[in-house]
Amino acid sequence: MDKFTSVTGIAASLPLANIDTDMxxxxxxxxxxxxxxxxxxxxxxxxxxxxxxPKDFVLNDPPYDKAEILVTGENFGCGSSREHAPWxxxxxxxxxxxxxxxxxxxxxxxxxxxxxxxxxxxxxxxQLHDDATRGSNARITVNLENQTVAGPDGxxxxxxxxxxxxxxxxxxxxxxxxxxxxxxxxDDYESKRKLSQPWx
Amino acid sequence: MTAGTPKTLFDKIWExxxxxxxxxxxxxxxxxxxxxxxxxxxxxxxxxxxxxRKVRRPDLTLAVADHNVPTHNRAAGIEDxxxxxxxxxxxxxxxxxxxxxFDMDDVRQGIVHIIxxxxxxxxxxxxxxxxxxxxxxxxxxxxxxxxxxTSEIEHVLATQTLLQRRASNxxxxxxxxxxxxxxxxxxxxxxxxxxxxxxxxxxxxxFAGDAVMNLSMEGRMTMCNMAIExxxxxxxxxxxxxxxxYLKGRPMAPKGAAxxxxxxxxxxxxxxxxxxxxxxxxQAAEHIDPQVTWGTSPEDVVPVTGVVxxxxxxxxxxxxxxxxxxxxxxxxxxGTRLQDISVEKVFIGSCTNGRIEDIRAVAQVAEGRKVAExxxxxxxxxxxxxxxxxxxxxxxxxxxxxxxxxREPGCSMCLAMNADKLRPGERCASTSNxxxxxxxxxxxxxxxxxxxxxxxxxxxxxxxxxxxxx
Ligand code: SF4
Numbered sequence: 001m002d003k004f005t006s007v008t009g010i011a012a013s014l015p016l017a018n019i020d021t022d023m024x025x026x027x028x029x030x031x032x033x034x035x036x037x038x039x040x041x042x043x044x045x046x047x048x049x050x051x052x053x054p055k056d057f058v059l060n061d062p063p064y065d066k067a068e069i070l071v072t073g074e075n076f077g078c079g080s081s082r083e084h085a086p087w088x089x090x091x092x093x094x095x096x097x098x099x100x101x102x103x104x105x106x107x108x109x110x111x112x113x114x115x116x117x118x119x120x121x122x123x124x125x126x127q128l129h130d131d132a133t134r135g136s137n138a139r140i141t142v143n144l145e146n147q148t149v150a151g152p153d154g155x156x157x158x159x160x161x162x163x164x165x166x167x168x169x170x171x172x173x174x175x176x177x178x179x180x181x182x183x184x185x186x187d188d189y190e191s192k193r194k195l196s197q198p199w200x
Numbered sequence: 201m202t203a204g205t206p207k208t209l210f211d212k213i214w215e216x217x218x219x220x221x222x223x224x225x226x227x228x229x230x231x232x233x234x235x236x237x238x239x240x241x242x243x244x245x246x247x248x249x250x251x252x253r254k255v256r257r258p259d260l261t262l263a264v265a266d267h268n269v270p271t272h273n274r275a276a277g278i279e280d281x282x283x284x285x286x287x288x289x290x291x292x293x294x295x296x297x298x299x300x301x302f303d304m305d306d307v308r309q310g311i312v313h314i315i316x317x318x319x320x321x322x323x324x325x326x327x328x329x330x331x332x333x334x335x336x337x338x339x340x341x342x343x344x345x346x347x348x349x350t351s352e353i354e355h356v357l358a359t360q361t362l363l364q365r366r367a368s369n370x371x372x373x374x375x376x377x378x379x380x381x382x383x384x385x386x387x388x389x390x391x392x393x394x395x396x397x398x399x400x401x402x403x404x405x406x407f408a409g410d411a412v413m414n415l416s417m418e419g420r421m422t423m424c425n426m427a428i429e430x431x432x433x434x435x436x437x438x439x440x441x442x443x444x445x446y447l448k449g450r451p452m453a454p455k456g457a458a459x460x461x462x463x464x465x466x467x468x469x470x471x472x473x474x475x476x477x478x479x480x481x482x483q484a485a486e487h488i489d490p491q492v493t494w495g496t497s498p499e500d501v502v503p504v505t506g507v508v509x510x511x512x513x514x515x516x517x518x519x520x521x522x523x524x525x526x527x528x529x530x531x532x533x534x535g536t537r538l539q540d541i542s543v544e545k546v547f548i549g550s551c552t553n554g555r556i557e558d559i560r561a562v563a564q565v566a567e568g569r570k571v572a573e574x575x576x577x578x579x580x581x582x583x584x585x586x587x588x589x590x591x592x593x594x595x596x597x598x599x600x601x602x603x604x605x606x607r608e609p610g611c612s613m614c615l616a617m618n619a620d621k622l623r624p625g626e627r628c629a630s631t632s633n634x635x636x637x638x639x640x641x642x643x644x645x646x647x648x649x650x651x652x653x654x655x656x657x658x659x660x661x662x663x664x665x666x667x668x669x670x
Contacts, residue, residue, distance in 0.1 A: 016525075017518045018397055018497055022636040027615045031268070031282035033242035033289050035350075045638050050624055073518060075398040078431060079636060081333040081347035082240065104401060104433050105333060105347055112351035162365070164226045175351070176253070179359045182220060182228060186256075186361055189219045189230050199454035199462045200232055200260075200326065 001114045003172035006143040007095045009068030012058050013132035019072060020079035021106060025088045038084055039091035059092070063136050069096040071125065071132045071140075076117075077106025086113045096142045098149065100125050111165050112175065116144060118159045127151065144170060206472035208369045209438055210404045213344040213469070217327050219361055228361050232326035233343075235312045236263035236299065236353070238290040239617070240331030244354035245293040255297040256360045262321050263294045263301040266311045267617050271580050271607035274304060283618060297357075310583020310609040313337040313551035317421065318585055320450025324439035324466040329356055334551050334633065335434075336427045340420035341447070342439035342469050344404070347428065367433045368402055368478040373409030376485035381667040383561075384419035385553060385631070385650035387411065388426040389491035391483065393501040400432030403479070406471065407437050411485035417446040418557035425552045426633050429498040438470035490666055492538050493635045493648040495526035500635070502538065504653065504665045510534035529637055530645050531625065538663050541647070545628035546577035546658040547640065548604075548651055550614035553631035554582025556589050558651040562604075563595040565655035565669060571603035572661030577654075578605045578620065580612040604658065616641045629657035 029041025047057050058064050070089075076099040077085060086109045089097070097110065098118045110117045120128070131151040132138045141150040144166060150156035168175065179186075193200060207215075220228040234257075241263070248255070255261060268283035270276075278284040287304070294301035302309045308319065313334050316322040322338045328345035329335060331353045338345035348362065356362055374387055392399075405427050412423065420437045427435025444463055447453045454462045489503035500523075502509065511527065511534065514520035527533065532541070548554075548562050559581060571577045579599055581587040587609055590596055596606045613620040614632040616639070622628055624643025631654050632639075635646040647663060656664040 015518070017522055020497075020634075020636050022634070022639050026638050026642070027617050028642075030239050030617065031280070031286055033246070033286060035243045045642060050642055075401070075431070078397055079333065079634065081331055081335075081349055083243075083331075083349035083351060086349075101398060101401065103398070103431060105349060109349035109351065112349060162226070163224050164222065175363055176247075176251070176355050176358050179228060179355065179361060179363065182361075183359075185219050185228070186230070186359060190360075193230070197325075197462070197465065199458040200323070 001172045001174060004095070004114050004116055004144055004169040006141065006145070007068055008139060008141040010063050010066050011069035011071055011128065011132035011138050011140040012064040012067035013129045014058060014070055014072045015129055017073035018075045018078055021077060021082050021085045022079055024077065024085040025082065030082060030084050035087050036091060038088035042088040042092045063138070066093065068093055069098065069140050069142065070094055071128045072097060072099045074100045076102050078103035081105045083109045083112070086110050086115050090115055098125060098128055111169060114169065114172065116142065116169060118142070118149065120149070120157065120159055124157050206475040208471040208475040208477065209342060209406055209436055209469055210344065210367070210369055211475070213325055213327065214366060225365055227364050227366060229327060229364050230361055231329050231356050232260060233321055233328040234261045234356050235316055235328070235330035235335070236261060237267060237312045237330070237332065238265045238286045239267045240350050241293065241353055242286065242289045243350050244357060245297065247354040248297070248357060253358045255299060255357045258298045258300070260360065261299045261357070262316070263290060263299050264309055264312050264315055265290055265304055267611045267615065269304055269610040270618055271610050271612045271620055274608050279619070307584035307588060310586065311551045311554060311611055313425065314554060314582035314586065317341065317417070318450070318583060320447055320453030323447065323453065324443060325469050329362065333428045334425050336432070337421050337425040337551055339424035339427065339435040340417060340437050341443055342437060342466070344434055344436070346434040367404045369476070370400060370403035370405045370432070370479045371477040372405055372407055373482045374411040374485050375409045375482060376411055378411050378485045378488065381652065381670055382488050382490055383650045383652065384415050384422040386488055386491045388423045389493070389498065389501045389648065390488050392426065392430045392498050393491070395430055397429060397497055397499045398431040400427065400430040403432050404434045404436055405430065405432045407435060409482070412437060413440065416557055417442060418555045421555065422552055426498070429633055439466045490650060490653050492653065492663055494530065494532060494538065495523065496529055496635055496637050497526070498633065498635060498648060500526060504538055504663065506538055508532050508534050508536045508538070539665060540662065541627070542662040543627045543629045543647070543657050544575060545622055545626055546575060546654050547613045547628055547630040547632065548578065548654050549580030549582065549612055550632035551582065552633040553651045554580060554586065556586050558631065559586065559590045559595050561651045562655040563598045565652050565666070566602040566604060566659065567598050569602055569659050571658045575658055575661050576605065577603070577658035578607055578613065580607045581609045583609045613640050615639060629654045629663065
């Protein structure tokens with residue numbers, strides 16, 4: 001996983017509430033056995049009509065087609081557990097998602113792929129939506145080390161993040177490698193479990 | 201938490217699975233059961249291969265193909281190349297990593313959340329994960345069961361553990377007796393309507409109260425299945441006699457002395473009196489009507505006697521605009537009576553309502569009647585064993601005579617990854633769990649409801665109050 005330090009880039013506003021993972025990537029794009037190349041399916045039903053013609057959708061038009069930051073409505077990523085959702089976002093160049101709230105599984109999946117989901121209070125997210133509609137001026141800077149988000153006018157706010165997740169993102173750490181280091185504890189647990197719950 | 205503090209069912213399962221707890225609250229928990237299917241696992245196995253890692257406990261892992269499988273003329277194979285590759289990949293991966301696998305021609309094949317309980321792989325007090333959000337279904341057995349992403353699948357395959365943070369406890373009690381024609385599906389839909397699709401975020405919901413405890417295991421699974429639609433991390437129901445009776449004798453359930461020992465342990469699991477929940481809600485069962493969704497989120501739900509709500513009455517501007525968008529997608533206008541909405545398709549099945557009891561409920565409504573002209577009504581059993589059981593009871597004959605299309609088991613039109621899908625603009629009465637835009641096929645319009653209600657819609661060609669037919 002790539003290290004995440006800071007991002008300065010175009011932000012796009014997607015104010016809809018409850019954007020679910022079927023909207024982020026419809027099921028017909030889940031038939032792949034790879035993690036890459038999923039940008040094609042990103043928001044497919046919002047981007048194109050049933051004949052494949054582009055619809056009026058923010059990520060279709062410059063400068064937002066190059067967006068690296070998404071500012072979204074509440075409960076972003078609800079629905080299925082498909083990690084294809086963060087894969088598709090990442091493949092399309094999105095590195096940060098800002099919302100008032102996220103669905104649990106999606107939130108988790110972001111960190112495993114080097115995407116930073118940021119939760120902020122409603123009035124700040126509203127301001128960022130505003131910032132994210134300023135065309136080529138819609139540039140936001142996110143700094144993970146300092147836990148700050150700065151809008152085009154320079155004003156900056158801080159966000160909260162779990163220290164362990166921050167550490168993993170900053171260093172591009174692979175969870176599995178870390179847990180493999182705990183193998184003795186897992187062995188121990190398994191031997192105890194064998195005695196206390198032999199039916200498992 | 202000190203010894204002697206009353207604990208919830210969730211607290212007990214959580215604490216008994218801690219391998220390690222870090223100061224910042226990150227926990228390494230042990231996973232007792234891991235279910236695997238073809239859509240979310242290929243990249244996880246690939247990751248293992250790239251890093252030269254093995255599956256730590258193939259004996260605690262069970263794989264099945266369900267999302268992509270055809271539900272018709274299976275002998276002909278899978279036409280869609282990508283679907284076929286996904287299933288072949290799972291077959292190859294499970295062989296290479298020595299993971300037990302129910303292949304397409306195995307009678308035990310079926311939807312992952314139906315076969316786990318059916319085989320007794322799902323047991324009380326365990327932690328169960330699967331790369332699928334509806335893993336919450338298994339919570340019906342008093343197991344802590346939740347969906348994970350593909351990176352986490354790889355983590356579990358490699359280490360049999362998962363990094364997690366502790367969730368909060370939310371208790372929802374439904375008290376009293378359910379009225380005639382009202383089912384577990386209606387209960388859970390009405391709860392989602394009340395608390396919203398983010399209402400349970402960060403929580404494990406324990407469903408309680410006599411209306412819940414009087415449900416069969418099938419009904420309990422329907423409730424826990426849709427806990428995820430309320431945003432919850434998992435759903436839970438305390439194990440009791442109903443749970444034990446369901447599990448006893450299942451192929452993978454403990455036997456003999458091991459059963460006795462397990463049952464004694466399971467009896468210690470229910471929440472202690474006075475245990476603390478961060479949030480508690482109560483609902484009266486007698487006030488629940490059969491429920492139907494009108495929009496594109498499971499929280500967009502009203503009683504079948506109701507009308508399509510008016511966006512102008514929405515509490516927030518965001519809700520108002522999303523309602524307008526939903527109604528536009530659904531081709532509906534505010535004030536329309538639900539029962540005046542006609543349907544062309546009916547889908548009965550899925551991990552929410554594809555179990556034997558659901559098929560029986562449908563057959564009971566269908567018996568001696570006919571599917572309305574112009575309606576295509578599919579019944580897709582949740583597993584090969586559900587299908588076999590239904591056929592041994594003659595339910596397939598009743599359904600076929602009434603004009604229902606009796607299919608092979610799988611996820612089918614719940615998410616339309618196989619050939620079963622709605623065409624743009626088609627309207628469907630569905631027993632599945634998600635009415636998201638395009639969920640059952642691009643442009644398709646989904647109304648979620650109970651199996652009996654879906655059967656009634658098939659017979660009349662419009663959304664119908666089941667209480668008028670029984
Ligand atoms: S039946 Fe539907 S919800 Fe259940 S596992 Fe299959 S696709 Fe997912």
